[in-house]
Amino acid sequence: MVSRFVDRVTINVAAGSGGNGCASVHREKFKPLGGPDGGNGGRGGDVRLVVDPGVHTLLDFHYRPNLRAQNGKFGRGSMRNGAVGDDLVLPVPDGTVVLDRDGEVVADLVGTGTTFVAAEGGRGGLGNAALASRARKAPGFALFGEPGDELELVLELKSVADVGLVGFPSAGKSSLISVLSAARPKIADYPFTTLVPNLGVVTAGETVFTVADVPGLIPGASQGRGLGLEFLRHVERCAVLVHVVDCATLEPGRDPMSDVDALEAELAEYAPALQAEDGADLASRPRIVVLNKVDVPEARELADLVRPDFAERGWPVFEISTASRDGLAELGFAMAAEVERYREQLPPSQPARVVVRPTAVDDRADFTVETDAEDPEAFVVRGRKPERWVRQTDFDNDEAIGFLADRLAKIGVEEELAARGAEPGSQVTIGGVTFDWEPSTPAGIAAMHGNRGTDERMDRNDRVRADERKAAKKARRTSLNEHGEYVGGDDEPDEEDR
Template identity: 70%
Template sequence: MARFIDRVTLNVSAGKGGNGCASVHREKFKPLGGPDGGNGGRGGDVVLEVDENVHTLLDFHFHQHAKATNGTQGMGGNRNGANGDDLVLRVPDGTVVLDREGTVLADLVGVGSRFEAAEGGRGGLGNAALASRARKAPGFALLGEDGQTRELVLELKSVADVGLVGFPSAGKSSLVSVLSAAKPKIADYPFTTLTPNLGVVSSGDTTFTIADVPGLIPGASEGRGLGLDFLRHLERCAVLAHVVDCATLEPGRDPISDVDALEAELAAYTPALAGDAGLGDLAERPRIVILNKVDVPEAEELAEMVTPEFEARGWPVFAISAVARTGLRPLTFALARLVREYREAHPKAEPARQVIRPVARDESGFTVVTDPDEPGGFIVRGRRPERWVAQTQFDNDEAVGYLADRLARLGVEDELVKQGAVPGAPVTIGDVSFEWEPQTAAGVDVVRTGRGTDMRLDQVDRVGAAERKHARRVRRGLEDDDE
């Protein structure tokens, strides 16, 4: 049996960028061929795209994890690695993408609309791209960047022109079945409909869609029952139609009290996308009242009694019988007219197809703060320094020296000095912690060193060891004086 799923949690992971290659060109009679390591390929993105053939989020209900492919590693001979393939996930029209905090990231309306859910990691540079005047033959390459990982919530909000609103067993499903070719489940017990049913109705030269929203009850706007799940599917409807059961035998219920109770729920519910869609709150949508089941004599009399009350509110009223199929033709013409008027008054300002990408990130800045967990320590935060640290091979001294040059050019060294950092102070950048030692000026390489090594690091190690040895001697002398 087919299932309708309209809310799922999806974990997406973009592909990792490929590592760069450290290689030296080797050819007969050319001993100094120079670096020729290629760059790593970019990781694949995860993209959500609206497909007209998808009508539910059922696939993501069973497969909640999606991962794009990684980029491949660069190779010698200036050969770059291949980019990872993008993973395109097909979603139904009307899908809303939210983050874990409930912030709306994208509202995908229109076939072909796309949203970049996770961005692939950058590929690492090979040593050919890292060569410079001061570093002619780098003995290292950069690692690939990890792809973005996100936890998203997908909500499906039906895209329909007319939404049928009413208490359970008011006859909404029966009305959809006689107005369109849709065949929803119909039974004589409440909450027969648990998922929205969409139908297409043609009236003259106007074609519109109609949604059979599951029955509402008082307290729906506060989450009672499945109210919030049901009300969500009314957010995009241009016209709301109250379907009233005039033949109900429940005590304390009548058409006017039913409509008033539902109007209170509609007024209390604020659509999350109302402002973006230009539709306004549900209380502002055009109304129409459908008095159903007038094939019953008592129901017909009741419909005649309450009609003036609804007309006094400015709402069109139609008495019909979905079972006997009476009064349907005037109803369809009235619905078509309301939909046409609403479309003319609220033209779509945005194109049917939209491509949404993540907001560009500012990578130029960084901050240095004191580490609350490490006395005398500091934490460096910033997109650029954190990415540089993640791309560094810390088992290669030359790569570490290159990282020091980059951090110095960015101004991290100067900022640490301003903050009062002293040699040996613990500094954390991203997931890496180290003892900070002031380096030489960025880009200075006065003495040629071996591949994969950096003389400055050896010098710092020697100086640091001497300073620590001197400090131990001083402490030992003070202890002898105390004795």
């Protein structure tokens, strides 16, 4: 079976979720007040992309696009923390580019061992032992673990080659790479024989470099004709571009100059979106022209005729024959010289520096309060901390809800809601969870508890609920007769009902 070459895939990665914390109280004979001993949940595993020199295609991701790391384990009693989920390490070829759903480049993975964290695992929830304080000596709740990141990524493979062979189909690119290196690509006498890029390692003197055969380039390739648009990305990293020209073609309307001009036009159409690491685009890369198949008498005559035209452009020209191997040694050393010249221009590699970027410590600036677009009387709180705290809260546990209210009040959410005009009973949405706001649990006031898992503040019912206010308002409106006069009783309607 012939293996498939895949250089663009879409994958869905999901990091592991953090394990839930444990709510437990130590129980031992003759120790009635053992205290909380619930352990924390384990962190979820990350999804990491690592450049592996043994991987040359993205085929595995084509058959397995949905990838998930291991979840963290739950915490347990006796102060036992949950196990950390294993990271999912995905080997990728050298030259893999990672893009997000909008097509923005997220990472460019070049060099063996280069690692990119595609999705971070969720943090584990705290157990009740970690939540104990002077106000809550034995919390009857624990925090849930956070879900891991889930996102869709596009992986593109851009071959890391020093020399790129470009030319029309059947120009002899595969034959050239087969005689210059140990690569054995498929060779036949019909167009589009090569359906995947071929890489070969060439040694010329003391210089070792790689050569890539880019298949399927024809006029219109930059707009999707032939196979060019699919494989043009493989010339982006090449230091030298070699035009392989078929001087023995019998197709009408074709000649070496028109072939090279047509391919240069396609590269110019494709190049504006490309920028090399050194800031140079494809137009500034050195060119070498190879006039192939000069073992045919008519081809040699044509090569002698067009050689001066290419020399006027300042491009080195070589007449070769892959069948008789004429001119191959000179061509190999010329490629090596251009590659060495390109490598000398590159800045010296520097070891990666560890950059520490501390996060902001202004908690009050970590959230925003906005009016709900669907309900002018409701509010939406957005922010990293409030949304994370809501995901960690067990809303079936009153004590956990009270703890969430204390945390929100501590960073100023309640003050901001009041400043925006929120009233008791107003609907507030945080992280997709909507609830009636009750500003009765200010931070700094010791929590009042009954049984474990309860909070007496959650049982207060000294205000009229929102549904009761709406029902009373509707009843007053229906008490107006057809002339707009109030007929509902002794009390006059307020100004709002009029």
